Amino acid sequence: MARNEDGPVLQFAPFQSSVDEGFWHGLSSLKLNKLKTDESPIPITGFYTPCSNPQVSSHLTLLTNSLPSDEVLTETSRGNRNKCSVPGILLNTNTFEGFKSLDKQGLLKAEAKKIWEDIRSGKAEEDSSVLLRFLVIAFADLKKFNFYYWFAFPALVLDPPATLVDLRPASKWFTAEETESVSTCCNEWRMSSLTADVPFFLVSISSNSLATIRPLKEFEACQHEGHKILFAFYDPCHLPTNPGWPLRNFLAFISARWNIKKVQFLCYRENRGFADLGLSLVGEALIQPSQAWQDQEHVPNAVGWELNNKGKMVPRCINLSTSMDPTRMAISAADLNLKLMRWRALPSLNLSMLSSTKCLLLGAGTLGCQVARMLMAWGVRKITLVDSGKVAMSNPLRQSLYTLEDCLDGGDFKSSAAVKSLNRIFPAVEAEGIVMAIPMPGHPVSSKEEQNVLDDCKRLHDLVESHDAVFLLTDTRESRWLPTLLCANADKLTITAALGFDSFLVMRHGAGPFTTDESIAGHIDSLSTSVEGMSLTKSDTKPRLGCYFCNDVVAPVDSTANRTLDQQCTVTRPGLAPIASALAVELLVGILHHPLGISAEAEFGNSLDSGSNEQPLGIIPHQIRGALSQFSQMILVGHSSNSCTACCQIVISEYRDRGLDFILQAINHPTYLEDLTGLTELMKSANSFELDWDNETDDDDDCVEI
Secondary structure, eight states, X not given: OOEETXXXXXXXXXXXXXXXXXXXXXXXXXXXXXXXXXXXXXXXEEEEOOOOBTTBOOOEEEOGGGSOOSSOOOGGGSSOTTOEEEEEEEXXXXXXXXXXXXXXXXXXXXXXXXXXXXXXXXXXXXXXXGGGOEEEEEEEEXXXXXXXXXXXXXXXXXXXXOEEEEEEEHHHHSOHHHHHHHHHHXXXXXXXXXXXXXXXXXXXXXXXXXXXXXXXXXXXXXXXXXXXXXXXXXXXXXXXXXXXXXXXXXXXXXXXXXXXXXXXXXXXXXXXXXXXTTTSEEXXXXXXXXXXXXXXXXXXOEEEEOXXXXXXXXXXXXXXXXXXXXXXXXXXXXXXXXXXXXXXXXXXXXXXXXXXXXXXXXXXXXXXXXXXXXXXXXXXXXXXXXXXXXXXXXXXXXXXXXXXXXXXXXXXXXXXXXXXXHHHHOTTOEEEEEEOOOOOTTOOOOTTTHHHHHHHHHHHHHHHHHOSEEEEOOSSSGGGHHHHHHHHHHTOEEEEEEEOSSEEEEEEOOOOTTOOHHHHHXXXXXXXXXXXXXXXXXXXXXXXXXXXXXXXXXXXXXXXXXXXHHHHSOOOOTTHHHHHHHHHXXXXXXXXXXXXXXXXXXXXXXXXXXXXXXXXXXOOOSEEEEETTTTEEEEEOOBOOTTOTTTSHHHHHHHHHHTHHHHHHHHHOTTHHHHHHTHHHHXXXXXXXXXXXXXXXXXXXXXXXX
C-alpha cells in the first residue's frame, strides 16, 4: 500500500457497470428511428443503490428507461429508494473505426471539467448527484447484434492524495446510542420520496447522541451548532477495507468548497433495504489542499475508465443474438435495411403503410414467387397467394419458393407450399394460400360446374375487396380478365406482369371508370399525413389510364387449347421473371407513396427534368416494356378504351346490374363481350372500310403503279 508522510494513501474500490439487455434494444430502436447518423452526445441516466450484500458490490446499471424519453417523469419514478439516479452521457458512433478512434482521455477530461465547474459554481451543493457523472462510448452493430461499449466514471485526482487515518465498521465507531440514532434517521431519510435518491448528505450528531440527516447546503449551519459532522454517501462497495468510488469526487468537493483538511466520512451500506452499521464504514481522511486549485482556469487531472473482467483497459462487447427470440431477430434484421434507407435517401419512406398494405397475388408460379419475396423485402407483411396448380419437378429451379420436397407424391399445391416457404424465410409474414382456379371467358362450363364456378367468382370478388393491391401474375391472357374487371369495379390498385420468351410487360391499371374527384381527394387526404412534402397537383383534363385489355379489339378467348409442349409451359429466359417481378413491386411502392395513388398520371423518364412533381422514389410510369435480346427497356402510356372488354363503363355497369349472371354469360359466350362493348360493330366498320378502299383503288384510272 502506498503511503504519504502522514499515513497510507486512501484507496477507493472502482465503480462497476452493468447493462440490462433492454437498454441495448432501446438503443437499437432509438438509433434506427430517431438518431440515424447523428453522433451527438445522448443524455442518459444510470442507477445504483447502497451496497446491500457483504459479498457483492452494487453496480451502476443502465436500464431501458435510462435512455431519453418524451414522457414526463411521474412522482412514482422520482425518489425511488431502489435506484439512485446518476446523470451520464452516451456517445454512440456510426462505425467501429469511429469507436476505436475516439479521444478517450480528452472525453474523460471534458466530463471531469463539468464536475469541477459544478463544484466551483456551487451547483454540486444544491444537487449532489452531479458529483457522480459517468460516460459511455459505444458502437452498436445492428447487423450482428454486437454492442461494443466502455464506461468511464470520471474522478478528480487529489494532489497530493488523501491519507487514510482510520477506517472501521460504523457500529464500532459510534456509541450504542449514536448507532441506534444514526440507523433510525438514515432509514427515515431513505424512506422519504424527497430524499431517497440523494446520494450525498450530512450526518449531524448532537452532544446528547441525537443524529439527524441534513442536506449538504446546511453544512455551515451544522458547524455553528457545534455538532459532530460526518460526510455520508451511498457506498456501492462491499469491501471492509476500502470505501467506494463516489467518495473520490466527494472529497474533492469538500476540500474545494470548505477547505476542510480532516474529513470524517460515512460509507452508508444496507442489509435487506435498511441501514446496516455493521457493514457500513466510518473513516477519517487527511486532505492537503492543492495550490493549483487556486487557479480559476485549472482543472484537476482525472481517472476513471473502467477495467474489464480481466483487469485490462479495453472495451467490452456483448452479443445478443443468442438471447433474442429468432422471430424478433428476423423482424429487426428485415426492417434494418428499410430503416437505413430513411436515414439519408428516403426520409419520407412510410414503413407502417407498407407493413399494413394487403397484397393479393393471383398466380404462384415464376412471377408470383418472385413478387412475394420482393414484397417482403420492401416491408409488406400481408400477402395472399391464389393458385390452383401443383408444384411440378420443373418448377423449383425457376420458382424460388419451392424445393424438391414440394414436388414429391404428386406435388403440393403451389399456394400452400409458397406460404410455408414464406414463413420459413420470414416467420413474421402474414401469408395465406388459397387453392382456387380463376374462371375465364372462352372456357365454357357445363351446368353441373356452374355453381362451383360462381362460388369461385364470388370468392375472388371478396378477395379483391379485402385487399389493397392486386397483382395479375397468371400464365394466360384470359385468366386476367375477371380480376381486371373486379379491380376496376372496386377501384383497386392493380399491377400486371406478363412474360414472353425474352420480353416482358409490367403495367399498372388505371382507376375504375366510376372514380370520382371526391374519391381522389379522399385518397390525398389519407396519404398527406404520412407522406410529407409531396406535391398534390392533378390535372382534371387527363383521361384515365388503360388496363391490360384496353388495346384489344377482340375479347379474351381460350388460349390453352391445341398447344404444343413448349406452348403449354411458360418458356422464358431465366432472368426475365426476376426483372419483371422487381419492377412490378417497385411500381407498387412508388404508387403507394404518390399523393394521388392509383390516379397518379403516367410519367416518363424525363418527367422530372422540367421541375414537375418530383417524388422521392422517382417517376411513376404506366407501362414498362423490356426485351432481354436488346437489353432494352421503354416506357409507354395507353389510355382507357370506351370499348374495353374488362374496364369500360359499359362492362362495369353491366356487372353491377347483373352480377354473376353477367360473368357466366361472358364465360360461356365468346362473342358476348365484343357485342356488348361495340367491338363487333367496330370490326365490321373496319372490314367495310377495307373493302371500300380496295374498290376505290381498282376503279381509279389515275393510280400509278410504283
